[in-house]
Amino acid sequence: MSMTFAELLWIVGDEPVFETGLLMAGADREPSLYGQLGRWRRAGRILQLRRGAYALAPPYRKTIPHPFLVANRLVPGSYVSGLSALAFAGMIPEFVAEVTSCGPGRPHIRSTPLGRYSFRYLKPAMRWGYRLAEMGGEQTAFVATPAKAFLDLVHLQPRGDDPAWIDGLRLDAHALGDAILEEAAAATGSRKLMRAARYVRSLADDPALAWEEL
Template sequence: MSLLQSFSGQVVTHGTLQSVLTGYKAPNFKIHRWLHEGRLLSLKKGLYAVVPQQTGQFISLPLVANQLYGPSHVSLEFALFHYGLIPEAVAQVTSVTTKRGKQFDTPLGRFSYQRLPVNYYAKGIRYIRETATQAYMMASPEKALCDWLALTPNLKLYSIKGLSTLLLDDMRMDIAGLQGLDPAFIRQLAGLGFRSNRMSLLADFMESLSC
């Protein structure tokens, strides 16, 4: 069995790779060889993705996003598309974090992170298991929408009608998906003091959809 096979489709650190190469006189040379052969992808200094070898397993982009920069969880446009709330896939994996904003360009694509206040960040996080060995954290549909609304710059929203135009016409969000969201959770977020006016307006809009 290949030394990398047990890590197929996973993200590993330089230290983890060195631990499985303790029998080698030059473990760093072996790591460079795996990179040259395309069996490893360098994500950033000291962090790698193990390319699946004839297993059909994939590399989970949300899993990579969680481990590339943290604490973080996937949210915003990537999560909205994941839940079917917006119709078009996005060109990057979008996440939120309690640290400063960051962006990474990797062989797997671009990963971006936007900062949220700690108390707001911690709400509405789901733990999603894709396979027996792949799991990651992602915002709930309500939280992903709130994060997007909170972090989109230069929005001038004064009415339910204006928000409806933004979500349904400009973003072409799925109205059936929006009707399934929980306005009570959104009101809880509004009470945290971060972009409260936008959150309250969103809760009003959600409630109007059920009337």
């Protein structure tokens, strides 16, 4: 039996992003469901984010999907990090349009009807330091802590421990450069990350002496 669009709206409700598994209420739906989703997508009623993941298009949606929630759903097991998480925490002054995430899977960029998303691979030993954060409107997403977001950024950036490059980020060093950052860097065992954390800490303590201490 084919699903009607009214049924879809009732099933999806306030969900900002939904997957085909949510719609499989009965085995008799399966043969025609994918064709029906394709027709609704072409008609502009739903937006396809990736294979099996969709969002309602305006004016049908009740909730605007938060970009960080979308990022989590695009690659399960990933978390928002880098510049995106630093901007979210108010650690850098710039608005970051592209959402960057770290996690499993190959590095890639995905352009969707809801924005542009980049994904960077991190080995399992580096996938820590994130938490479930409130995005508003009863939406949540996994986002790196400010310290881990900075360390992920440095780790993935060639010469990311270069003081000149770090200066270019215009970090709120007083908020970021505390003992937690250095402890997190030390936990990775990476000299590169420890140098970067020490430099940010020195900026917070005395910007005039930062270069001398590195």
